[in-house]
Amino acid sequence: MPNRIPEAAIHAIIEAGRRMAERNWVPATAGNISVRLPGDRVAITRSGFHKAHLSADAVMAVDLHGAPEDPALRPSAETGLHCGIYRAFPDTRAVVHGHSIANTVLSRRAGDTIRLEGYELLKVLPGLDTHAAAVALPVLDNDQDIPRLQAAVEARWARMAAPALPAYLIRGHGIYVWGPDMDAALARLEGLEFMLACKMAAISLGGSDP
Template identity: 70%
Template sequence: MSDDAFAAATAAIITAGQRMDRFGWVPATAGNISVRLPDGVVAITRSGGHKGFLDAQGVIRVDLEGRPLRAGDRPSAETGLHCGIYRRFPEAGAVLHGHSVPVTHLSRRSAGDAILLQGYELLKAFPGLPTHAAAIALPVLDNDQDIARLQRAVDARWDMSGTVPPGYLIRGHGIYVWGADMPTALLRLEALEFMLACELEARRAA
């Protein structure tokens, strides 16, 4: 594996962490960020640590099963959810996981298994939605400390759906978004966070 590729992935992860921190999407030690390298290895944030203050030591390498490639490295317990996305979607090149206030609040308050987003101009940020006159049902899955079991629930939801949404929520926990590369993943995260913030404001005003 090229050290240059890992260095570039690390730089992209550090920049993404700083941007997510700027918007309050990764408070304290929350969240994790990853990039798939050309050889299939995953560069991902180390367990713990503030994502707004990452340095090169805060990024490690794991295989597609989430196992660290260097003895002593400790990946996040949620690494398995990143790997689940990479295994499912060969085109996925970056995964972002955050814990914003709108995500946490709305996922806790929503009794159903999805949050409907419709009529927003930013829906055009997602493939297959050329106008604002569209809607997506953003899946909400119950939280589970057993990450393998949670990933099976995610896979089952995808298997039942005729279309794959641009991300999903874990109830009371956070959001997962992915894209072909880091700029695409960040664009999708920002679009979803904006729409979810609007939904939260609308419910407060109701």
């Protein structure tokens, strides 16, 4: 019989889904949310659930390689990307994945990275204590083969200066963001989404990124 998922983890996932849905970052049944549990377990949203209306039944548990504890339940198709983050960054306790208009549009027209520079909200990212900074948000090509996409993510991490930025974009698809707890992951997501929205607004006005 599958081990019980702690109520705190379920509550964190449900509340994250509600907050992300309020901002239109998880339309329809898009997006997925997870929390790392003790014993190399991961609580993650099941496939096909709208994130504005999650309940305990919408959350299931997998191991660090994405295998469901209850074979009758189907996890998100992108569970392997969550697990890859947890394996690579053991201090990570929460991962959120959203599909905003800004991250979808900008990633479709970007190269390998999107540069974010001079924004006050850069301070939401670890190691940055001033707006006078710049980060290169990685952009990876979309791929329906999740193990192959995860291998591409790991190859990108290997080329990045340590510590790696706790986020990346999948082209035309969405953003992955993680943190030491759900509050941190959501704060980083909100900061990045704000900066991406600013960048898109500047482009739409015919100017350069501020």
